[in-house]
Amino acid sequence: MSAQQEPLHPEPESGQFQRKMKSRHLVMLSLGGVIGTGLFLSSGYTINQAGPLGTILAYLVGAVIVYLVMLCLGELSVHMPVTGAFHAYAAKFIGPGTGYMIAWMYWLTWAVALGSEFTAAGLLMQRWFPDTSVWMWSAIFAILVFLLNAFSVRSFAEAEFWFSGIKVAVILLFIVLGGAAVFGLLPMNDTASAPLLSNFTSDGGWFPNGIFPIFMAMLSVNFAFSGTELIGIAAGESVEPEKTIPRAIKATVGRLIIFFVGTIFVLSALIPWRQAGVIESPFVVVFDRIGIPYAADLMNFVIITALLSAANSGLYACSRMLWSLSSERLLPPLFARLTRAGIPLNAMIVSMIGGGLALLSSVLAPDTVYIFLVSVSGFAVVVVWMGIAASQFMFRRQYIREGNHVSDLKYRTPLYPLVPIAAFVLCLASCIGIAFDPNQSLAFYCGIAFMVLCYVVYYIQRKIGRPIK
Numbered sequence: 001m002s003a004q005q006e007p008l009h010p011e012p013e014s015g016q017f018q019r020k021m022k023s024r025h026l027v028m029l030s031l032g033g034v035i036g037t038g039l040f041l042s043s044g045y046t047i048n049q050a051g052p053l054g055t056i057l058a059y060l061v062g063a064v065i066v067y068l069v070m071l072c073l074g075e076l077s078v079h080m081p082v083t084g085a086f087h088a089y090a091a092k093f094i095g096p097g098t099g100y101m102i103a104w105m106y107w108l109t110w111a112v113a114l115g116s117e118f119t120a121a122g123l124l125m126q127r128w129f130p131d132t133s134v135w136m137w138s139a140i141f142a143i144l145v146f147l148l149n150a151f152s153v154r155s156f157a158e159a160e161f162w163f164s165g166i167k168v169a170v171i172l173l174f175i176v177l178g179g180a181a182v183f184g185l186l187p188m189n190d191t192a193s194a195p196l197l198s199n200f201t202s203d204g205g206w207f208p209n210g211i212f213p214i215f216m217a218m219l220s221v222n223f224a225f226s227g228t229e230l231i232g233i234a235a236g237e238s239v240e241p242e243k244t245i246p247r248a249i250k251a252t253v254g255r256l257i258i259f260f261v262g263t264i265f266v267l268s269a270l271i272p273w274r275q276a277g278v279i280e281s282p283f284v285v286v287f288d289r290i291g292i293p294y295a296a297d298l299m300n301f302v303i304i305t306a307l308l309s310a311a312n313s314g315l316y317a318c319s320r321m322l323w324s325l326s327s328e329r330l331l332p333p334l335f336a337r338l339t340r341a342g343i344p345l346n347a348m349i350v351s352m353i354g355g356g357l358a359l360l361s362s363v364l365a366p367d368t369v370y371i372f373l374v375s376v377s378g379f380a381v382v383v384v385w386m387g388i389a390a391s392q393f394m395f396r397r398q399y400i401r402e403g404n405h406v407s408d409l410k411y412r413t414p415l416y417p418l419v420p421i422a423a424f425v426l427c428l429a430s431c432i433g434i435a436f437d438p439n440q441s442l443a444f445y446c447g448i449a450f451m452v453l454c455y456v457v458y459y460i461q462r463k464i465g466r467p468i469k
Contacts, residue, residue, distance in 0.1 A: 114355025318351030379447030
């Protein structure tokens with residue numbers, strides 16, 4: 001069969017995925033996966049390392065990479081809107097072993113995120129309830145996120161819409177108030193005059209630590225942008241994907257550039273790079289300097305919301321990846337079974353267990369198992385993006401070779417083949433660059449090892465007579 005006709009997945013054994021997600025749900029799902037602790041907490045560390053202008057440049061390059069990848073994903077997901085898209089596309093157009101590897105890389109990324117997010121949320125709750133247990137709050141949040149995912153796609157999407165809405169509102173408020181303080185429209189508590197752009201020109205200038213730290217910051221920047229690809233995961237459960245997906249991609253990328261670059265500009269203008277770090281949220285520092293009352297409590301609440309939002313998106317992504325593997329008979333069929341509401345409950349339970357193991361390892365083995373998992377997860381996101389770009393490149397070639405016309409595609413990646421090639425090369429450069437950074441090289445070598453392990457396991461399965469039936 002041609003790429004236009006052949007289904008990527010067989011029919012599930014029970015139930016069906018329900019197309020309940022609208023464009024606003026897809027946009028907020030993607031934003032929910034992206035806007036998290038990487039922006040609220042780690043951005044201060046990036047400013048300290050790369051300097052004010054260097055950080056802005058790093059995020060601009062990251063935004064370009066994301067945009068190129070999303071252009072590739074748009075063509076694939078509109079033409080073939082299936083759940084668990086990354087695995088399915090890579091398996092069909094690159095090779096089944098590569099599809100298997102990408103599915104597990106992406107599953108691991110979010111499983112690790114689940115554990116770390118529940119742990120961090122529990123720790124943050126101790127600000128208000130110092131005598132309570134972190135484990136108690138982690139368990140409460142885990143149950144809440146599980147229930148939001150377990151009932152229906154609509155309940156999950158609505159919860160994510162409001163979770164993300166809180167974060168977006170706070171970021172917009174921050175950009176407006178912070179921008180007003182930068183240009184003297186709002187007084188600062190600790191300075192007689194507006195800083196304007198003095199942080200960009202004083203104390204070492206634009207690049208106080210040189211150019212090289214910008215490249216070293218790219219992995220953390222790319223990881224901060226991870227989550228945009230969730231639009232592709234949800235393609236099989238969206239209403240009129242040929243309309244909602246392009247609209248969601250355009251809206252998501254545009255808002256991410258405004259939110260991330262706008263936020264980093266305000267942070268860099270108001271916080272000298274030597275004072276930026278990860279001890280305290282840079283948002284709290286700025287709100288305190290502007291004189292916003294209860295800034296620390298406000299940001300504590302927002303960051304907890306951000307963690308729950310990312311966990312909500314993460315559990316969704318994990319369960320759909322296991323469903324995708326099972327539908328290809330690379331996992332037992334019980335993971336492909338859906339409830340009447342169209343939920344892969346078995347896949348969701350196992351994903352939550354995986355998140356629980358990551359949570360446990362973060363406490364019992366922070367210097368061994370958890371470090372390994374976190375290192376691989378940062379590397380894995382960029383590998384998945386490379387898989388998306390390569391899948392689109394191979395799909396278009398096959399589509400034309402089979403006698404189809406590009407004009408018949410409802411959504412076309414522009415400037416083919418330059419866009420998928422540029423996306424792939426920039427992602428590859430990000431991966432290779434971290435191998436030369438002693439603080440991040442572990443992510444590179446652990447990531448390569450995990451990729452090789454996935455291929456080995458896949459071909460062992462084939463050799464001993466699987467796929468699983």
